[in-house]
Amino acid sequence: MDHFLYRDGQLFAEDVPVSEIAAAVGTPFYVYSTATLTRHFKLFDDALDGLDHLVCFAMKSLSNQAILKVLANAGAGMDVVSGGEYARAKAAGVPGEKIVFSGVGKTVDEMRMALEGGIRQFNVESEPEMIVLDQVAQSLGVVAPITVRVNPDVDAKTHAKIATGKSENKFGIPISRAREVYAMAAKMPGLKVIGIDVHIGSQLTDLAPFEAAYLKVAELTKQLRADGHEITRLDLGGGLGIPYARSNEAPPLPSDYGALIKKCVGDLGVEVEIEPGRLISGNAGLMVSKVIYVKEGEDRKFLIIDGAMNDLIRPAMYEAYHDIVPVVEPAPATEPATYDIVGPVCESGDTFAKSRAMAPVHADDLIAFRSAGAYGAVMASEYNSRPLIPEVLVDKDQFAVIRPRPTYEEMIARDTLPPWL
Numbered sequence: 001m002d003h004f005l006y007r008d009g010q011l012f013a014e015d016v017p018v019s020e021i022a023a024a025v026g027t028p029f030y031v032y033s034t035a036t037l038t039r040h041f042k043l044f045d046d047a048l049d050g051l052d053h054l055v056c057f058a059m060k061s062l063s064n065q066a067i068l069k070v071l072a073n074a075g076a077g078m079d080v081v082s083g084g085e086y087a088r089a090k091a092a093g094v095p096g097e098k099i100v101f102s103g104v105g106k107t108v109d110e111m112r113m114a115l116e117g118g119i120r121q122f123n124v125e126s127e128p129e130m131i132v133l134d135q136v137a138q139s140l141g142v143v144a145p146i147t148v149r150v151n152p153d154v155d156a157k158t159h160a161k162i163a164t165g166k167s168e169n170k171f172g173i174p175i176s177r178a179r180e181v182y183a184m185a186a187k188m189p190g191l192k193v194i195g196i197d198v199h200i201g202s203q204l205t206d207l208a209p210f211e212a213a214y215l216k217v218a219e220l221t222k223q224l225r226a227d228g229h230e231i232t233r234l235d236l237g238g239g240l241g242i243p244y245a246r247s248n249e250a251p252p253l254p255s256d257y258g259a260l261i262k263k264c265v266g267d268l269g270v271e272v273e274i275e276p277g278r279l280i281s282g283n284a285g286l287m288v289s290k291v292i293y294v295k296e297g298e299d300r301k302f303l304i305i306d307g308a309m310n311d312l313i314r315p316a317m318y319e320a321y322h323d324i325v326p327v328v329e330p331a332p333a334t335e336p337a338t339y340d341i342v343g344p345v346c347e348s349g350d351t352f353a354k355s356r357a358m359a360p361v362h363a364d365d366l367i368a369f370r371s372a373g374a375y376g377a378v379m380a381s382e383y384n385s386r387p388l389i390p391e392v393l394v395d396k397d398q399f400a401v402i403r404p405r406p407t408y409e410e411m412i413a414r415d416t417l418p419p420w421l
């Protein structure tokens with residue numbers, strides 16, 4: 001459920017007409033709903049009610065400072081995967097004890113930054129990383145709390161680019177070697193083993209792979225405890241999918257996911273952490289764009305819009321589907337037209353949808369890409385020297401620009417010339 005609904009023939013973001021935002025900031029732009037963000041966070045928080053738990057927002061899905069503040073105010077911790085994300089979380093007022101550091105290639109500088117600024121735990125992904133973290137912690141005279149990310153060799157049955165839990169993926173340590181690696185960690189004075197971490201992929205639309213992974217983690221918890229390790233926290237990752245097409249069968253609900261977690265690990269007496277990204281931010285955002293031209297091709301109509309692959313790369317990168325709707329609500333019995341919806345970038349990959357049936361639109365009409373809150377703005381670039389598009393946050397009847405569109409001058413001023421030019 002989200003808060004982008006038609007009202008009086010117009011698409012609204014909460015209580016603000018999308019067309020009003022477009023008039024104020026120009027197109028294309030991203031707009032996010034505070035109510036949807038907090039609602040989705042609360043669904044997870046409530047789903048784990050009764051367990052000692054923390055929901056850490058995977059901020060790689062959407063990392064604007066205003067968004068982080070909204071979620072931090074609601075009680076969220078943060079899952080970060082870089083020094084930049086750590087700095088953003090801290091700048092948004094998230095205390096170190098609510099920040100989890102994930103990622104397969106943490107650098108010495110990133111480790112030092114987090115150890116000095118405070119960290120809930122590092123999710124360690126390899127033995128070389130473990131050795132370096134031990135050294136960095138010792139050099140600072142502190143002890144780094146860690147989990148080891150195990151790779152359970154479970155098929156998440158999702159797009160290959162976002163599956164992370166099979167043995168061929170680069171993530172984590174094979175679960176079969178976990179006991180050996182935990183034994184190694186226990187001997188390192190700069191580390192304190194506190195738990196186990198697992199994350200098998202993104203956009204999962206079925207609970208079965210989660211169940212397979214969590215049961216393996218529960219089994220491992222018992223083995224590691226028998227080996228003498230204190231396992232007090234399980235980080236069960238993120239990855240719950242969202243419906244991108246409204247007609248599609250709905251993915252599992254956070255409440256069912258929570259019930260599954262309780263079933264798999266509820267009797268272990270551990271604190272549970274989860275790291276959802278997309279399910280919190282995905283349907284909390286739209287990308288709004290304007291039709292520049294309707295071009296008649298030989299055998300098809302092209303809708304050429306002012307948004308492009310540099311603004312929203314998911315269709316080009318993952319063959320992702322986004323619902324695309326006109327901002328003016330079509331009359332009930334409107335015959336759909338069929339379009340290839342493309343951006344102006346000089347690549348054939350700059351295609352958002354092929355043969356898409358939608359209500360007919362014309363030059364200068366506004367259209368909205370649904371489910372664009374996650375992995376949208378954060379993956380944007382200035383390819384073709386198209387300035388990063390603005391981000392807007394709505395809260396009831398108010399809206400504010402939370403990242404302005406740079407001018408051409410600002411974009412150019414970021415480059416510096418060497419002295420000899």
Ligand SMILES: *Cc1c(COP(=O)(O)O)cnc(C)c1O
Pocket residue numbers: 058060061079102103199201202203237238239240275276277278279374
């Ligand atoms: C990407 C990622 C997440 C979030 O995935 P979603 O599909 O957005 O929920 C959580 N944890 C880790 C380690 C990740 O890499």
